Amino acid sequence: MDLLSVSVLLLLCVCCILLALTWGRKEGRGLRLPPGPTPLPILGNFFQLDRKDIVKSLVKMSEVYGPVFTVYLGLRRVVVLCSYKVVKEALVDQAEEFSGRGQIPSFSKEFNEHGVVFAHGDRWRLLRRFSLSTLRNFGMGKRSIEERIQEEARCLVEELHGTEGKPFDPTFxxxxxxxxxxxxxxxxxxxxYNDKKFLRLNKLITERVRVTSTPQAALYNIFPEIMEKIPGTHHAGSRCSQAIISFIRERIKMQQASLDPSAPQNYIDCFLVKMEEEKGNACSYFHMDSLVMSTHNLFFAGTETVSTTLRYGILVLMKYHEIAAKVQDEIGRVIGSHRSPTMADRGQMPYTDAVIHEIQRFIDVAPLGAPHAxxxxxxxxxxxxxxxTNIITFLYSVxxxxxQFKNPEMFDPTNFLDEKGEFRRRDGFMPFSAGKRVCLGESLARVEMFLFxxxxxxxxTFQPTCPPEQLDLSPIATGIGNIPPLYKFYAIPR
Structure with missing residues (x-):
C-alpha cells in the first residue's frame, strides 16, 4: 500500500471517529450559498474530485450546478466561478469585494501572508503599489527593458546554436x-547560463511548480492539517521553496553590505531603503520577511509563467508547423533576417500577435487562476x-x-483576427487574471513573449523528434498549473 493510500485510510479513520460530532454541518446553514454537491463531514467533496485532474472535476460540476457553485475541499468552503461573464462580474464589476487573496495550502504555507502575492488588505495594497512603482523605475514598460530582453534573446539564440543540430530538452x-x-x-x-547556483535555482522553480500540480499536492490542499503531519512527497514543494528563500536571504545580506541608499540599483536595494525609512514605525509592512517573500514572489512568477508558456508554445508550433511557417513568413516580411525584433514591429504583425495570444489561451498555464477571497x-x-469565502476564478472555463471563442477546444489563431486579418482583442483573454489582483508583471510578460x-x-525552425501528428499536447499534470510534456526537439538554423 503506497503512502497516498495510507494517508487516505487514516483520514477515513479520523472521519469515522468524528462523524457523529460533525454530522449536520452547521457551516452554511441559513446562508444563500450557491448550490453544489452535498459534502460529507470532514471529507467534504473529496470523492467527487479527481486529484489527478481537478479541472475536469470542476467542469463536470459546472455542468450540473451551473456557473456558480460551492465545493468543499475538506472543511474549507470554496465557491467556483465559471465562464467569462461570471468571472468578469466578480473580478471587474465587483472588484473590491473579490480583492482578497485565497490560500493554496500546499503552496502558500511558507509565506504566512507575507509578500506581494499572498498578502491581504493594506499590506497587499502598499506592497503592490511599491512593487509596481519600483518595477517601472527599473524599466518595466520602458524601452530599457525591451533592450535587455533583446540582448537576452540573442544569448538564448547562441545557446541554441550550441546544440549543434542535436535534439535537446528546452526546459532549462x-x-x-x-x-x-x-x-x-x-x-x-x-x-x-553555466552558473551552477543559477541552474539549481531554475531547477528548484520548475520542480516547485510540478510538485504543486501533483495528486499528492491536491490531497494536501484538501486536508492540510492532517497531511502536514504525514511524511511524503507532498512536502517536496515546500523544500524547494525553502531552498529558493535561502538563496534570496543570502543575496539580500550581500546587497545590504554594499548598499548605497542614495543610488539603489534594483528592487532589493529599493526595499532596503524603504525599510530604513520606516524603521521607526512598529506597524510598517516593510520589514525583512516582506522583502524576502516579495522577492521570492517576483523571482518565481517572473521565471516560471513565461518560460512555461515558451516551451509549451514551441511544442504547439511543432504540432501545427504550418502555422509556425506563416509566422516565419510574416517575420521575414516585416523584420527580415538581419535585425532584432522590436515591440514597434508588433503592430505590423497581426498574425504573429494572434498566434502568441492563442498559445496562451490554448495551453492555459494557470487553469484555476490565483485564488481569491x-x-x-x-x-x-x-x-x-x-x-x-475562498473563490476559484476558473480561468479554464473563461x-x-x-x-468568446469559436471551437474553443481547438488551436486556432483566427480567434484573435478579424475579417480583414487584423489583430483583435478578446475580452475573454485572461491569462493574467483581471481586476485589482491582475498579475503585476503582465506588461513585462507580454514584451518577453513577443520578443522571445x-x-x-x-x-x-523547430523540428520534433517524431512526426508532428504524433505529438501529444496534453499536460502531464493539471492542478494549480498545466505542466507541459517533456520533449526534445531540433533547433534548425534558418
Whole structure:
C-alpha cells in the first residue's frame, strides 16, 4: 500500500471517529450559498474530485450546478466561478469585494501572508503599489527593458546554436533566459547560463511548480492539517521553496553590505531603503520577511509563467508547423533576417500577435487562476458569500467559453483576427487574471513573449523528434498549473 493510500485510510479513520460530532454541518446553514454537491463531514467533496485532474472535476460540476457553485475541499468552503461573464462580474464589476487573496495550502504555507502575492488588505495594497512603482523605475514598460530582453534573446539564440543540430530538452535553457530578465530587475544582474547556483535555482522553480500540480499536492490542499503531519512527497514543494528563500536571504545580506541608499540599483536595494525609512514605525509592512517573500514572489512568477508558456508554445508550433511557417513568413516580411525584433514591429504583425495570444489561451498555464477571497459579506448573483469565502476564478472555463471563442477546444489563431486579418482583442483573454489582483508583471510578460518567440522563430525552425501528428499536447499534470510534456526537439538554423 503506497503512502497516498495510507494517508487516505487514516483520514477515513479520523472521519469515522468524528462523524457523529460533525454530522449536520452547521457551516452554511441559513446562508444563500450557491448550490453544489452535498459534502460529507470532514471529507467534504473529496470523492467527487479527481486529484489527478481537478479541472475536469470542476467542469463536470459546472455542468450540473451551473456557473456558480460551492465545493468543499475538506472543511474549507470554496465557491467556483465559471465562464467569462461570471468571472468578469466578480473580478471587474465587483472588484473590491473579490480583492482578497485565497490560500493554496500546499503552496502558500511558507509565506504566512507575507509578500506581494499572498498578502491581504493594506499590506497587499502598499506592497503592490511599491512593487509596481519600483518595477517601472527599473524599466518595466520602458524601452530599457525591451533592450535587455533583446540582448537576452540573442544569448538564448547562441545557446541554441550550441546544440549543434542535436535534439535537446528546452526546459532549462529557456528558463534561464527568461529568469535573467527578472533577475536583472530584482537582483541587479543577469547570470551566466553555466552558473551552477543559477541552474539549481531554475531547477528548484520548475520542480516547485510540478510538485504543486501533483495528486499528492491536491490531497494536501484538501486536508492540510492532517497531511502536514504525514511524511511524503507532498512536502517536496515546500523544500524547494525553502531552498529558493535561502538563496534570496543570502543575496539580500550581500546587497545590504554594499548598499548605497542614495543610488539603489534594483528592487532589493529599493526595499532596503524603504525599510530604513520606516524603521521607526512598529506597524510598517516593510520589514525583512516582506522583502524576502516579495522577492521570492517576483523571482518565481517572473521565471516560471513565461518560460512555461515558451516551451509549451514551441511544442504547439511543432504540432501545427504550418502555422509556425506563416509566422516565419510574416517575420521575414516585416523584420527580415538581419535585425532584432522590436515591440514597434508588433503592430505590423497581426498574425504573429494572434498566434502568441492563442498559445496562451490554448495551453492555459494557470487553469484555476490565483485564488481569491471576498473581503466582506458579498451579494453575488442572488447568493450571499460570507466574508473570507475562498473563490476559484476558473480561468479554464473563461478560455474555453464558446461565447468568446469559436471551437474553443481547438488551436486556432483566427480567434484573435478579424475579417480583414487584423489583430483583435478578446475580452475573454485572461491569462493574467483581471481586476485589482491582475498579475503585476503582465506588461513585462507580454514584451518577453513577443520578443522571445519572434527572435527564436526568426533564427530557427523547430523540428520534433517524431512526426508532428504524433505529438501529444496534453499536460502531464493539471492542478494549480498545466505542466507541459517533456520533449526534445531540433533547433534548425534558418
Amino acid at each position: 535553457i529557456v528558463s534561464r533566459a527568461v529568469s535573467n530578465i527578472i533577475c536583472s530587475i530584482v537582483f541587479g544582474n543577469r547570470f551566466e 471576498v473581503i466582506r459579506d458579498t451579494n453575488f448573483r442572488g447568493y450571499l458569500l460570507p466574508k473570507g 478560455h474555453k467559453d464558446p461565447t 518567440f519572434t527572435t527564436l522563430l526568426q533564427r530557427f
